[in-house]
Amino acid sequence: MTQRKGEKTTISIQEHMAIDVCPGPIQPIKQISDYFPRYPRGLPPTVPPVLIRASSLRSSSASRAFGGAAAALSHAATGKKEEEPDMEGYDSDDSTTLGTLDFSLLYDQENNALHCTINKAKGLKPMDHNGLSDPYVKLHLLPGASKANKLRTKTLRNTLNPVWSETLTYYGITDEDMVRKTLRISVCDEDKFRHNEFIGETRIPLKKLKPNQTKNFYNCLEKQLPIDKTDDKSLEERGRIMISLKYSSQKSGLVVGIVRCAHLAAMDANGFSDPYVKTYLKPDENKKSKHKTAVKKKTLNPEFNEEFFYEIKYADLSKKTLEVTVWDYDIGKSNDFIGGVSLGISANGERLKHWFDCLKNKDKKIERWHTLTNELPGTTFND
Numbered sequence: 001m002t003q004r005k006g007e008k009t010t011i012s013i014q015e016h017m018a019i020d021v022c023p024g025p026i027q028p029i030k031q032i033s034d035y036f037p038r039y040p041r042g043l044p045p046t047v048p049p050v051l052i053r054a055s056s057l058r059s060s061s062a063s064r065a066f067g068g069a070a071a072a073l074s075h076a077a078t079g080k081k082e083e084e085p086d087m088e089g090y091d092s093d094d095s096t097t098l099g100t101l102d103f104s105l106l107y108d109q110e111n112n113a114l115h116c117t118i119n120k121a122k123g124l125k126p127m128d129h130n131g132l133s134d135p136y137v138k139l140h141l142l143p144g145a146s147k148a149n150k151l152r153t154k155t156l157r158n159t160l161n162p163v164w165s166e167t168l169t170y171y172g173i174t175d176e177d178m179v180r181k182t183l184r185i186s187v188c189d190e191d192k193f194r195h196n197e198f199i200g201e202t203r204i205p206l207k208k209l210k211p212n213q214t215k216n217f218y219n220c221l222e223k224q225l226p227i228d229k230t231d232d233k234s235l236e237e238r239g240r241i242m243i244s245l246k247y248s249s250q251k252s253g254l255v256v257g258i259v260r261c262a263h264l265a266a267m268d269a270n271g272f273s274d275p276y277v278k279t280y281l282k283p284d285e286n287k288k289s290k291h292k293t294a295v296k297k298k299t300l301n302p303e304f305n306e307e308f309f310y311e312i313k314y315a316d317l318s319k320k321t322l323e324v325t326v327w328d329y330d331i332g333k334s335n336d337f338i339g340g341v342s343l344g345i346s347a348n349g350e351r352l353k354h355w356f357d358c359l360k361n362k363d364k365k366i367e368r369w370h371t372l373t374n375e376l377p378g379t380t381f382n383d
Contacts, residue, residue, distance in 0.1 A: 125160075135162050139185055172240030241341065248309075261300075276292060322355075
């Protein structure tokens with residue numbers, strides 16, 4: 001074909017198709033999986049042949065890109081096998097998926113109160129079909145968790161990032177409680193037509209708190225931890241009671257004050273009780289030491305502010321035990337025992353200390369909070 005000067009070279013379609021652009025047998029196109037093969041468990045004992053063939057077929061640029069990876073595989077094949085995580089033991093409900101809780105604690109030593117401010121939670125685990133939850137927070141004191149020492153916030157609807165800004169207060173918290181008690185904070189999802197669901201919890205030993213100093217916490221929620229079953233169930237906590245003691249030298253007798261109760265166990269179907277308090281100074285040979293307060297209707301935190309007088313010589317107090325019991329008043333049936341406490345020379349802890357402080361400080365009123373339990377050693381209760 002004659003080509004004139006200045007004209008572009010043109011190639012017919014027939015000539016184009018006749019050009020041999022791919023001499024020899026056609027090679028299959030390599031896939032990325034050929035360069036990074038998967039094995040059922042661990043690494044192969046030797047580098048597979050496919051990797052060797054691949055090195056001769058790749059371009060120089062691909063060789064530089066994948067050369068390091070192939071060398072690493074070859075080195076790992078001859079070296080010691082690394083320990084792999086046990087995927088079967090992995091639980092998706094770890095602390096990172098349950099959410100976090102922002103709260104603060106303050107122990108008011110003078111007023112024997114523990115203030116728990118629940119601020120907010122973030123990234124809670126969805127519990128409902130709509131991908132959200134209806135969360136609330138409940139508190140328990142361990143050991144001795146019961147309905148009597150449970151506090152809870154309001155429920156917030158359809159959220160995974162609730163903001164409560166709510167303060168819950170335990171009254172009657174003693175220095176002894178601060179040493180041995182742990183606060184359990186649980187986040188739950190409320191369901192109207194079935195049981196509420198647990199989301200996560202965190203626990204704070206109260207001994208970590210300093211009196212009258214607010215401590216802030218931002219904790220990851222954990223899965224439900226088992227409660228120590230070694231706790232003595234016969235000493236289940238039923239609430240707190242504030243008692244005052246004073247030996248009057250002028251009247252030659254013991255003045256017992258029943259000030260108030262807090263967080264009493266609910267004994268009635270309406271979730272409340274109708275509490276009253278009885279006191280005995282034992283041993284009581286003549287059965288004349290019984291005193292009883294008025295009944296307070298429909299409350300778990302009654303205030304009595306009543307005092308009873310026992311005429312007794314000061315020297316005889318060391319032989320006596322003050323027994324205080326709290327009851328729920330019922331019409332038409334036997335009254336329910338809520339809880340009790342004994343103070344005297346045979347008591348221990350705060351109960352013994354309160355009794356000794358009364359003996360050492362004549363004519364001085366000494367008030368203390370005490371824990372009510374569902375049973376007193378060696379005592380049978382009959383109203």
